[in-house]
Amino acid sequence: MAQRGGTGSLGEGGGGQGPGRVWITAPQNGFTLSPDDPPIVVVRGRVDDPAVSTVWLSVNSRRIPVRVREGKFDYPLVVIDRTTTLSADVPGTEIRRSDAIKVHTAPNPVATGVVIIDWGDAKPAGAVEMSATWRARADRVDGQQTKLFVRSAALPDDIPVSAFYLRNMQAGVYTFVFGYQGLEASTRLTPRFYLTTPAAPTARDLKPVALSGSGQTIAVRVLLPHAVTWDQDDWFTGRSEGSDSITKFRDDGTSWIERKGGPR
DSSP, X not given: OOOOOOSOOOOTTOSOSSTTOEEEEESOTTEEOOTTSOSEEEEEEEESOTTOOEEEEEETTEEEEEEOBTTEEEEEEEOXXXXXXXXXXXXXXXXXXXXXXXXXXXXXXXXXXXXXXXXXXXXXXXXXXXXXXXXXXXXXTTSOOEEEOOEEEOOOXXXXXXEEEEOSOOSEEEEEEEEEEEEXXXXXXXEEEEEEOSSOOEEEEOOOEEEEEEXXXXXXXXXXXXXXXXXXXGGOSEEEEOSXXXXXXXXXXXXXXXXXXXXX
């Protein structure tokens, strides 16, 4: 991904003076995504203290822990807000913090769903892919399902993350299905779902799973325009269960039904 922005990028002098300073080396301050880019920027930085194993990224109102390896850190940041103010810090007796930078979405952004798969220390040897379906009505599980093409975002090889995204999402139910081949036994992964939209930007951790061999599993189901996931039980006020389906509902009349079991 090309880095574009203003001239105020942080270099070797960022993050204050003296030992133990932290600074962000990419992206540049003022970086703006293009309409053709996935809504992801790779944040890279350094820590001038060999004892530091974790830094915290402040991303607007979010705080994200990021591992430090050999004095360097990197993180594929999904840009969910129009403007994101970003800094890195090392908490302690005396907090060490980088200078802040700003990152901007592309002009006229569209609603985009992003699924991030964090592999931990290294990407697996097997093949992975993501597909999705959409149906217009949440209260009709037997309605027409439209198959959608989900793109894979190209990330640097040294980042053990897979990223998939779907543009131009509209009202209805989206089911993202993760397919895999040749995974080693008990390959653990932590998926995250993001929705980039001016109406309801969303960043949500999903349940960790362990997979092996080949198969497919549902990564996330999400209902728009509410920007709520199927597993977000605290959003609903009740549920009912039939022999082959589950219905969740709210007092405002919203009803969402899904079949039991895996993807179909």
